[in-house]
Amino acid sequence: MIDKRVGSLADAVAGIEDGATVLVGGFGASGVPVELVHALLDQGTTDLTVVTNNAGSGETDVAALLRERRVRKIVCSYPRSAGSVWFEERWRAGEVELELVPQGTLSERMRAAAAGLGGFFTPTGADTRLAEGKEVRVIDGRRHVFEEPLPGDVALVRAARADRWGNLVYRTAARNFGPTMAAAAALTVVQVDEFVELGELDPEAIVTPGIFVDRVVRVGTA
Amino acid sequence: MSGPLAVRDVAGRIARDIPDGAYVNLGIGLPTLVADCVGEDKEVVYHSENGILGMGPAPAPGEEDPELINAGKQPVTLLPGGAFFHHTDAFLMMRGGHVDVTVLGAFQVSETGDLANWATDDATHPPAVGGAMDLAVGAKRVLVLTTHTTRSGEPKLLPRCTYPLTAAGVVDRVYTDLAVLDVTDSGFLVREMVAGLTREDLQGRTAAQLAFADDVAVLEPGQRE
Secondary structure (H helix, E strand, O other): OOOOEEOOHHHHHOOOOOOOEEEEOOEOOEOOOHHHHHHHHHHOOOOEEEEOOEOOOOOOHHHHHHHOOOEEEEEEOEOOOOOOHHHHHHHHOOOOEEEEOOHHHHHHHHHHHHOOOOOEEEOOOOOOHHHOOOOEEEEOOEEEEEEOOOOEEEEEEEOOEEOOOOOEEOOHHHHOOHHHHHHHEEEEEEEEOEEOOOOOOOOOOOOEOHHHOOEEEEOOOO | OOOOOOHHHHHHHHHHOOOOOOEEEEOOOHHHHHHHHOOOOOOOEEEEOOOEEEEEOOOOOOOOOOOOEOOOOOEOEEEEEEEEOOHHHHHHHHHOOOOOEEEEOOOEEEOOOOEEOOOOOOOOOOOOOOOHHHHHHHOOEEEEEOOOEOOOOOEOEEOOOOOOOOEOOOOOEEEOOOEEEEEEOOEEEEEEEOOOOOHHHHHHOOOOOEEEEEEEEEOOOOOOO
């Protein structure tokens, strides 16, 4: 019997170790697994490498991890926003390392890890400072930069609904990095609004098949 | 009417160059004004890097869905026929040449089509690149919407960019408040200029050497199509 459902947020993040590389879904405030990140915060896990598109805003999720000095390094495309106060504070003080990655390269590096590939050549970033020190190859007359895979020890993802096998569907643009991150981590933990019975999700419409998912936890009132 | 165009008028001019049926990604900020100017007779499918095709206008007040946002994190809507997909596919569309047109802002554009629009050398703020590089290298046509000079009068169209590059050799056409210029193998070619401006005036506000088309047209104040 397969049952990936866990009963609490604490169980969902149990065993995530200090020093882990954690992929955190979301784009701006859309699709962020806020409750899972807070559970990680409550658990005391620290020295994290966080891979996420933005660096949090206000006092919640990744911003809270930064505020509490749990983040050693952040890998992201756009750490700056109106409310990215804690990232900027820690970055200015030299307390958090930033690896800035073009957004599509960030996503594709995780996909490469998920797909078992040793990296890829992309025209994105060629002849820019973000390609400094990287191997360049001319392919079909165009300069391409070699990018390495980016696997996670853990992925924290938010979806709308899950069954006990961990099959997932998402809501509108909250899908964003979820499917790629779910496939790119050794341990994938998903928070959902609703559990449904096995067979209830339309198999033609399942976005993330359960093979990529290890734990699902229900959050909220749905 | 003469003198520099308002940004909305430049957006209106760009809208005339968006073909019916095009898949279009508008950069964050001012380029989103172009969508307001594209005529109702055209069917244009707007793409957003966070996984949306068929993006519609902003919702009515009170109708916002906090998860249905555009690249600038503003609430949007989905039109009938629209689709959601994940980030890796969104960037596959951008990088892989599936998006027909992008409109981007710029700090600087060089005469070889280099684009600088993601960073200045201001070290007091953390760098942030987002999807700018993927879009610049991948869209079939890269259009730039910008003022001709900075607020303090420094030229933005240069022989070489001095700010960090977003991508090299990618810009097809630049629309400023003074002129429409194509990037050609031999540099900037002026296609249109606002009325009341001489070629010498325009060259005086441009660091790159300008060439002029045989039939330079008047850059008309744009309007909603």
